[in-house]
Amino acid sequence: MNGMLKTGIFKIRLTQFRSYESLSLNLPSEFCPIVLTGHNGAGKTNVLEAISFLTAGRGLRAARLSDVARRVKNKVPDGIEILPMRWAVSASVNVNGNVFDIGTGTVDGTDRRQIRIDGKNISKQAELARVFRCLWLTPAQDRLFCGDPASRRRFLDRLVQVFDPAHADRLSDYSAAFKQWSCLLREGRIDTVWLTSLEEQMATLGVAIAAERLDMVARLMIYLRANVIDYFPQAEITLTGVVEQALTEKSAVYVEEEFAAYLKKMRHVYADGGSVQGPHTADFKVFHRQKNLSGELCSTGEQKALLISIILSQMAVQMKEQGMCPVLLFDEAAVHLDARRRKVLFEVLADLPAQVWMTGTEESAFKDLSQKAHFLTVEESIVNDLKVA
Numbered sequence: 291m292n293g294m295l296k297t298g299i300f301k302i303r304l305t306q307f308r309s310y311e312s313l314s315l316n317l318p319s320e321f322c323p324i325v326l327t328g329h330n331g332a333g334k335t336n337v338l339e340a341i342s343f344l345t346a347g348r349g350l351r352a353a354r355l356s357d358v359a360r361r362v363k364n365k366v367p368d369g370i371e372i373l374p375m376r377w378a379v380s381a382s383v384n385v386n387g388n389v390f391d392i393g394t395g396t397v398d399g400t401d402r403r404q405i406r407i408d409g410k411n412i413s414k415q416a417e418l419a420r421v422f423r424c425l426w427l428t429p430a431q432d433r434l435f436c437g438d439p440a441s442r443r444r445f446l447d448r449l450v451q452v453f454d455p456a457h458a459d460r461l462s463d464y465s466a467a468f469k470q471w472s473c474l475l476r477e478g479r480i481d482t483v484w485l486t487s488l489e490e491q492m493a494t495l496g497v498a499i500a501a502e503r504l505d506m507v508a509r510l511m512i513y514l515r516a517n518v519i520d521y522f523p524q525a526e527i528t529l530t531g532v533v534e535q536a537l538t539e540k541s542a543v544y545v546e547e548e549f550a551a552y553l554k555k556m557r558h559v560y561a562d563g564g565s566v567q568g569p570h571t572a573d574f575k576v577f578h579r580q581k582n583l584s585g586e587l588c589s590t591g592e593q594k595a596l597l598i599s600i601i602l603s604q605m606a607v608q609m610k611e612q613g614m615c616p617v618l619l620f621d622e623a624a625v626h627l628d629a630r631r632r633k634v635l636f637e638v639l640a641d642l643p644a645q646v647w648m649t650g651t652e653e654s655a656f657k658d659l660s661q662k663a664h665f666l667t668v669e670e671s672i673v674n675d676l677k678v679a
């Protein structure tokens with residue numbers, strides 16, 4: 291694509307990860323789309339999940355790290371036991387012409403995650419997000435518009451984070467400050483100096499988080515309004531958080547002071563078991579412009595198409611502003627989409643300057659990619675090149 295350098299994984303190895311005792315894959319360095327097909331339970335999503343651990347966060351299933359370690363049948367009669375084992379994912383990636391070796395995993399089945407970049411231990415996950423960025427769409431997100439706000443926030447924050455990895459640091463610092471503030475109040479430790487300092491931190495970080503979300507939505511809306519992808523709907527995104535709303539009317543400095551004052555005023559309410567609003571309760575709504583309908587009233591396929599429109603706009607923003615794209619993981623890529631939309635989607639994906647991983651149970655759903663993608667079959671957690679009959 292316009293001589294733009296490509297981003298992707300050219301080698302990946304899974305060790306004791308979910309159903310994989312060991313898997314080693316070498317992938318085409320031109321970073322064409324990768325299609326994994328196989329029966330239910332074959333191990334397709336597990337490969338995508340392993341890739342999602344190459345960036346910050348808890349992967350595409352938001353899993354506990356100990357659940358990821360491979361469970362093996364033990365000698366105890368009929369028993370399945372988690373042995374205290376390590377799991378690891380390591381990969382060689384090419385990000386816009388720069389090659390990195392990334393390794394991550396746990397120590398003895400604990401919830402402590404280790405990260406190495408080019409052999410050096412990394413303590414902050416956001417450093418990983420700076421090196422390798424990836425975005426995903428999974429069947430669990432099929433009903434994102436009808437589900438809980440926390441999943442929508444995670445979806446939105448991942449869009450922001452792949453654009454600006456510093457967002458991951460701000461989110462974790464905000465959540466750490468909120469946790470401390472919450473503990474002090476709920477345990478009745480009214481240390482005014484400490485509480486005030488935490489409220490100031492939450493206000494500064496909270497306003498920065500909200501401003502980044504607003505900024506990302508504004509950037510996305512430029513492409514969404516232009517409706518550049520045929521057959522995909524025009525999505526209108528509106529952020530509904532209190533801080534986000536205030537920022538559309540007042541200056542950041544003013545909102546920071548206002549939010550800190552609000553938290554101070556709410557101390558006793560929160561100490562008594564009440565709740566407070568902030569970037570941790572923000573939400574967004576999506577509207578289908580052509581149908582004049584809010585996202586949750588759209589059909590399953592329309593909802594998936596709205597999410598794809600948003601993700602493709604994100605790709606357009608990143609190509610234009612950063613000259614690169616995150617790696618995309620599309621679990622069950624073809625499901626819910628009609629043949630016309632699938633064809634258009636695959637054309638766009640094959641042309642992106644980043645590797646796109648897709649899964650499905652049927653190869654036939656990906657026939658439009660037969661000349662452009664690298665096909666792999668997965669059977670009982672063994673991955674092979676697809677043999678063309």
Ligand SMILES: Nc1ncnc2c1ncn2[C@@H]1O[C@H](COP(=O)(O)OP(=O)(O)OP(=O)(O)O)[C@@H](O)[C@H]1O
Pocket residue numbers: 307308309310328329330331332333334335336337357358359360361362651668
């Ligand atoms: N920690 C674990 N240890 C061992 N096996 C696991 C672990 N977690 C999940 N599995 C198993 O891994 C297998 C493959 O799961 P995966 O989700 O990758 O299947 P899939 O090919 O995506 O199937 P589907 O088409 O149904 O989505 C499943 O049988 C699942 O039970």
Ligand SMILES: [Mg+2]
Pocket residue numbers: 334335336621649
């Ligand atoms: Mg799956």
